[in-house]
Amino acid sequence: MKKTVVELIEVAKDFDGQRALADISLTVTDGEFLSLLGPSGCGKTTLLRLIGGFEHCTSGLLRIDGQDMDRIPPEKRAVNTVFQNYALFPHMTVYDNVAFGLRMAKRSSREIRLAVTQALDMVQLSGLEQRRPAALSGGQQQRVAIARALINKPRVLLLDEPLSALDHRLRKQMQKELKQLQRALGITFILVTHDQDEAFAMSDRVVVMQAGRIEQIGTPMEIYENPVNLFVARFVGDINILDGVVVSRSGADTYHALVEGVAVTLHSRRDFLPGQQLHVLLRPEDVRLEQERDIAESRSLSAKFAQARLPGTVQRIFYHGATYDVEVMLDNGNQVQVTEFFDEDSANLSFRPGDQVALGWLQGWEVVLPHEG
Amino acid sequence: MSRWLKGGYAASIFLFLYLPLVVVAVFSFNDSRFSLAWHGFTLDWYVRLWHNTGLMTAAVNSLIIAASAATLATFLGTIAAFVLHQYRFAGRRLLFGTFFVMMMSPDIVIAISLLLLFLALPLNLGFHTLLLAHIVLCVPFVAITVFSRFHRFQHDVIDAARDLGASEYQVFRHIVLPLAAPAVAAGWLLSFTLSLDDVIISFFNTGPGFEVLPLRIYSMVRLGIRPDVNALCVAMIVFTIIALILTKILLKEKK
Amino acid sequence: MKDNILFRKLLISGTLIWVGLLAVVPYLILLRTSFLERGGEILQAAGWSLANYTRLFSPAVFSMAVDSALLAAGTALLCLLVGYPFAYILVRSGEKAQPLLLLLVMIPFWTNSLIRTYALVIMLKADGIINSLLLRLGLIDQPLQLMYTSVAVFIGLVYTLLPFMILPLFAAFKAMDLQLIEAGRDLGAGPLQTLLRIIVPLTMPGIIAGTMLVFLPALGMFYIADILGGARSMLLGNYIRDQFLVFRDLPMGAAASVAMTVAMGILLLLYYLASRRSGGGHLK
Numbered sequence: 054m055k056k057t058v059v060e061l062i063e064v065a066k067d068f069d070g071q072r073a074l075a076d077i078s079l080t081v082t083d084g085e086f087l088s089l090l091g092p093s094g095c096g097k098t099t100l101l102r103l104i105g106g107f108e109h110c111t112s113g114l115l116r117i118d119g120q121d122m123d124r125i126p127p128e129k130r131a132v133n134t135v136f137q138n139y140a141l142f143p144h145m146t147v148y149d150n151v152a153f154g155l156r157m158a159k160r161s162s163r164e165i166r167l168a169v170t171q172a173l174d175m176v177q178l179s180g181l182e183q184r185r186p187a188a189l190s191g192g193q194q195q196r197v198a199i200a201r202a203l204i205n206k207p208r209v210l211l212l213d214e215p216l217s218a219l220d221h222r223l224r225k226q227m228q229k230e231l232k233q234l235q236r237a238l239g240i241t242f243i244l245v246t247h248d249q250d251e252a253f254a255m256s257d258r259v260v261v262m263q264a265g266r267i268e269q270i271g272t273p274m275e276i277y278e279n280p281v282n283l284f285v286a287r288f289v290g291d292i293n294i295l296d297g298v299v300v301s302r303s304g305a306d307t308y309h310a311l312v313e314g315v316a317v318t319l320h321s322r323r324d325f326l327p328g329q330q331l332h333v334l335l336r337p338e339d340v341r342l343e344q345e346r347d348i349a350e351s352r353s354l355s356a357k358f359a360q361a362r363l364p365g366t367v368q369r370i371f372y373h374g375a376t377y378d379v380e381v382m383l384d385n386g387n388q389v390q391v392t393e394f395f396d397e398d399s400a401n402l403s404f405r406p407g408d409q410v411a412l413g414w415l416q417g418w419e420v421v422l423p424h425e426g
Numbered sequence: 427m428s429r430w431l432k433g434g435y436a437a438s439i440f441l442f443l444y445l446p447l448v449v450v451a452v453f454s455f456n457d458s459r460f461s462l463a464w465h466g467f468t469l470d471w472y473v474r475l476w477h478n479t480g481l482m483t484a485a486v487n488s489l490i491i492a493a494s495a496a497t498l499a500t501f502l503g504t505i506a507a508f509v510l511h512q513y514r515f516a517g518r519r520l521l522f523g524t525f526f527v528m529m530m531s532p533d534i535v536i537a538i539s540l541l542l543l544f545l546a547l548p549l550n551l552g553f554h555t556l557l558l559a560h561i562v563l564c565v566p567f568v569a570i571t572v573f574s575r576f577h578r579f580q581h582d583v584i585d586a587a588r589d590l591g592a593s594e595y596q597v598f599r600h601i602v603l604p605l606a607a608p609a610v611a612a613g614w615l616l617s618f619t620l621s622l623d624d625v626i627i628s629f630f631n632t633g634p635g636f637e638v639l640p641l642r643i644y645s646m647v648r649l650g651i652r653p654d655v656n657a658l659c660v661a662m663i664v665f666t667i668i669a670l671i672l673t674k675i676l677l678k679e680k681k
Numbered sequence: 682m683k684d685n686i687l688f689r690k691l692l693i694s695g696t697l698i699w700v701g702l703l704a705v706v707p708y709l710i711l712l713r714t715s716f717l718e719r720g721g722e723i724l725q726a727a728g729w730s731l732a733n734y735t736r737l738f739s740p741a742v743f744s745m746a747v748d749s750a751l752l753a754a755g756t757a758l759l760c761l762l763v764g765y766p767f768a769y770i771l772v773r774s775g776e777k778a779q780p781l782l783l784l785l786v787m788i789p790f791w792t793n794s795l796i797r798t799y800a801l802v803i804m805l806k807a808d809g810i811i812n813s814l815l816l817r818l819g820l821i822d823q824p825l826q827l828m829y830t831s832v833a834v835f836i837g838l839v840y841t842l843l844p845f846m847i848l849p850l851f852a853a854f855k856a857m858d859l860q861l862i863e864a865g866r867d868l869g870a871g872p873l874q875t876l877l878r879i880i881v882p883l884t885m886p887g888i889i890a891g892t893m894l895v896f897l898p899a900l901g902m903f904y905i906a907d908i909l910g911g912a913r914s915m916l917l918g919n920y921i922r923d924q925f926l927v928f929r930d931l932p933m934g935a936a937a938s939v940a941m942t943v944a945m946g947i948l949l950l951l952y953y954l955a956s957r958r959s960g961g962g963h964l965k
Contacts, residue, residue, distance in 0.1 A: 140582030
């Protein structure tokens with residue numbers, strides 16, 4: 054069991070009577086890379102600022118290394134921040150920016166020189182010591198901000214959308230570098246982002262937030278494959294949401310149900326009662342799609358569709374290079390999106406608009422959730 | 427509006443604003459005491475101005491008041507701007523409002539109410555009362571200039587400094603002050619010009635023992651046109667232009 | 682921690698104290714004095730009287746005040762009519778020309794107004810530039826009496842205060858998205874419609890700020906009336922000065938000053954309402 058570094062217990066935060074954060078309980082362990090993921094305005098930055106000490110909890114408890122942080126100002130916390138727009142001091146050189154934290158701590162100039170040289174080396178900025186922030190590229194400014202925040206050897210590094218100002222390619226590269234840096238240093242990183250790819254690519258665990266509350270905490274895989282509600286499901290990637298109703302229970306985790314008007318077999322560890330309404334969630338790449346006539350002709354194929362076989366018509370095809378999306382209209386009029394990989398053996402797409410098709414899925418790949426009003 | 431019409435309109439406004447000043451400047455070099463006709467170039471009036479001890483004393487007094495008032499007003503105004511920017515406290519909005527009203531108040535109301543304060547204390551009118559009055563005149567302008575500069579750099583920068591261990595004093599000393607330095611300097615120049623330009627407050631808040639330039643000019647102007655006054659006007663206009671250009675340079679954003 | 686709190690308290694209380702002493706207290710004394718009877722002592726505790734305010738409405742004082750207010754209003758109106766198109770031209774001027782043109786407006790703004798008034802005397806005198814020019818052109822054969830008239834005072838006020846109108850108007854135009862004008866035209870508004878429905882409402886804070894910066898000083902600049910208007914005291918400012926320095930009637934002078942402040946209060950209120958309507962933003 055790893056040591057707990059940051060601990061929040063039932064934390065709430067109000068701004069002028071407006072609740073910005075409610076009922077936040079979260080434990081961050083030593084050396085972990087944690088992401089706070091959510092749409093803008095969900096409170097993720099506020100949560101980060103609470104940990105950083107720039108805001109104070111309205112109620113609840115915030116501990117860092119077991120110590121209560123109530124009324125402890127930012128400069129007294131073993132936590133440092135990489136700000137969204139870097140917040141580099143425009144009147145100081147790169148060297149002075151990075152040295153700032155040590156100067157405030159009144160370290161000797163020899164010690165400072167050594168540490169700054171090391172830090173700049175670590176972020177590959179050696180040689181740019183005397184530049185001003187304005188004379189650096191976005192990526193370089195980002196590195197200065199990271200070096201500056203790490204110079205005091207914090208227990209936790211907070212990163213507030215640090216990559217949002219960079220272009221796509223640079224962002225990918227910085228994601229890798231940040232991850233490597235975090236592994237090498239063993240410092241806990243808490244990253245705020247609204248970009249699901251970024252959160253998934255870098256984090257050990259992801260906290261999905263909405264409207265000031267935590268919706269789900271889990272590894273990227275748990276979040277993606279087992280979202281606990283429609284919000285989380287929709288926020289991380291594309292998803293098809295089918296409506297259904299339970300007919301009967303036929304085992305510990307097996308149900309007979311009507312989904313989009315078709316009788317299917319569902320698997321879920323949740324408890325449902327007969328007559329209860331539910332949602333069946335399917336990722337586009339998890340949907341199995343075949344031509345109706347192929348299923349009719351092949352016994353092995355029709356066995357694969359035994360538990361669920363939803364008839365529909367192909368509407369449109371969207372070409373993406375390695376994959377293509379098929380938009381299918383079910384016979385009851387609802388639309389479903391399916392992602393197909395190219396068949397290596399065939400130069401042609403397997404589907405055309407107008408094709409009569411059937412939708413199914415591998416047993417257990419569906420996510421079944423109670424109906425949300 | 428056609429281009430020509432616009433150009434002509436703007437030009438005639440500038441003509442209206444500048445013609446009298448240009449005429450004064452021209453006559454300050456005219457080698458004739460009374461006539462408006464051109465009698466040849468001379469620097470005689472500037473020389474006379476230099477030797478007019480009463481006028482020069484008043485000028486020096488004005489410069490002393492302007493420099494001291496500007497320095498003190500800049501000190502107080504910068505602190506006020508920092509307080510307004512950085513802290514939330516009871517009376518903050520009131521302080522803001524007071525500065526705004528002070529800026530908008532007619533000079534004569536400021537002059538009269540300060541005069542009443544000085545009479546009530548009582549203080550003898552002279553250097554100190556005029557200095558105080560000019561500080562009151564200038565501080566709101568410094569505070570607003572510096573405040574808007576604070577507003578333009580990101581608040582993140584202050585958070586970052588706190589995050590890295592700086593105390594509030596260190597934030598002020600190492601981050602806020604250096605970043606606001608050009609605006610602080612501009613505030614000083616603004617105050618300096620404001621003090622030199624003032625007539626009404628000087629009129630009410632100084633005493634016979636301490637004469638300043640506007641009052642001296644006032645008494646001279648009432649007696650009619652004089653070439654050495656022309657020269658003095660030109661000198662003061664040039665002074666204003668230099669201060670103004672310096673202010674512009676200081677407030678210019680560095681890219 | 683302790684140092685932080687001490688530093689903060691020192692700065693906040695220091696600022697509040699000096700502002701209170703030098704800005705608020707004097708005004709309270711002014712207000713108190715205005716309610717004294719003639720010959721009352723500043724800071725005396727007893728004696729409240731409305732006599733000064735009643736006297737403000739006596740025929741002689743009231744007609745002077747109305748004349749002064751009309752003169753100031755006329756000055757503000759003319760400055761607005763002349764300055765408004767000018768500020769617009771300034772905003773639309775090229776990127777290179779604009780800083781220079783703006784500087785040319787700033788110079789008179791910051792030049793001592795006494796000096797500028799003096800410069801006007803050279804223009805307006807009986808043997809001044811304007812008369813010499815008109816005589817030489819043969820348009821008149823007798824010099825016009827320009828000096829020592831209310832017209833001269835009016836010209837003097839407009840001349841002195843025009844830059845104080847142009848600069849806030851310029852700021853208001855600058856803050857306005859000029860594309861809104863094009864959007865208005867695009868949606869079928871004619872030039873006049875665009876002016877009245879889009880440009881004027883959006884620049885209203887600038888219009889009121891400029892009016893305030895012209896109207897209020899125009900009530901008080903007694904030296905302009907002295908120099909250009911001669912012996913007659915025409916402005917509220919002359920009246921206040923005379924109460925203080927000639928008649929030694931401090932309470933009456935104070936009451937007139939309070940009246941001027943009330944005018945300022947009304948204009949400030951208008952400004953506040955207008956800037957809220959046009960989407961916020963404060964002057965300067």
